[in-house]
Amino acid sequence: MTAPLLTEIDHVAIAVQDLDSAIAYYGETFGATVAHRERIDSDGVEEALLKVADSYIQLLTPTDEDSPVAKYLEKKGEGIHHVGYRVDDCAAALQSVKDHGGQVIDVVPRRGSRGTTVAFVHPRGAFGTLIELVEE
Amino acid sequence: MTAPLLTEIDHVAIAVQDLDSAIAYYGETFGATVAHRERIDSDGVEEALLKVADSYIQLLTPTDEDSPVAKYLEKKGEGIHHVGYRVDDCAAALQSVKDHGGQVIDVVPRRGSRGTTVAFVHPRGAFGTLIELVEE
Numbered sequence: 001m002t003a004p005l006l007t008e009i010d011h012v013a014i015a016v017q018d019l020d021s022a023i024a025y026y027g028e029t030f031g032a033t034v035a036h037r038e039r040i041d042s043d044g045v046e047e048a049l050l051k052v053a054d055s056y057i058q059l060l061t062p063t064d065e066d067s068p069v070a071k072y073l074e075k076k077g078e079g080i081h082h083v084g085y086r087v088d089d090c091a092a093a094l095q096s097v098k099d100h101g102g103q104v105i106d107v108v109p110r111r112g113s114r115g116t117t118v119a120f121v122h123p124r125g126a127f128g129t130l131i132e133l134v135e136e
Numbered sequence: 137m138t139a140p141l142l143t144e145i146d147h148v149a150i151a152v153q154d155l156d157s158a159i160a161y162y163g164e165t166f167g168a169t170v171a172h173r174e175r176i177d178s179d180g181v182e183e184a185l186l187k188v189a190d191s192y193i194q195l196l197t198p199t200d201e202d203s204p205v206a207k208y209l210e211k212k213g214e215g216i217h218h219v220g221y222r223v224d225d226c227a228a229a230l231q232s233v234k235d236h237g238g239q240v241i242d243v244v245p246r247r248g249s250r251g252t253t254v255a256f257v258h259p260r261g262a263f264g265t266l267i268e269l270v271e272e
Contacts, residue, residue: 004168027138028138029233030142030232032142078263082216096165100161127150127152127157127161
């Protein structure tokens, strides 16, 4: 049995067409406010993080029409894009995915937003779920 | 401004074809274990909850081919089905959705799994995201 590697749901990522409209929705309806906002040019996205306890709602919108999130929106429309799990050691968690026959998108961990270290696991082999491993 | 209503990401729900295979994946790859398992005949699903801090990964599989989850799997395949947010008062949170022009699936809160009180918000008007409000 593998030792527990997931320490928190870091975030639920939601792909949206208009970041400000989505921020307004969560604020007006649920009183959720923006804790962090960042444009990540390497991923072609801008994100807004709304804090919920120790987790985040991550609203994502493309800044580049060739980005994966832009293609996702074009193909599937707005909605839940991926789930991020917090881990103590991103490299170790990624290795466990590889060791157990999972497919990875990031072969090695890379820099994420707000100074995190992240790696994405491919939905193929993960029951259709795009999983991000997030080390703070 | 609305007071904060979401106190925790209660769960991320993942629709799968085979519950035991999905449980095995999360156990073997990430060391996540089943905290609760329940068949909810009124929703035509069986769920397994894997605890991650104060949240859950909710693996969902249909027990009835006419259930919404069965139709989801048929149309979209396996993947993230909805997100559940914990709230102190499900009726009050649902009222806030209505007050701010959101569309609801459950007009009034109803019984959820593990003795919770829940209500679903329609993805139309919620940026494509099926949202469940969960009062423990």
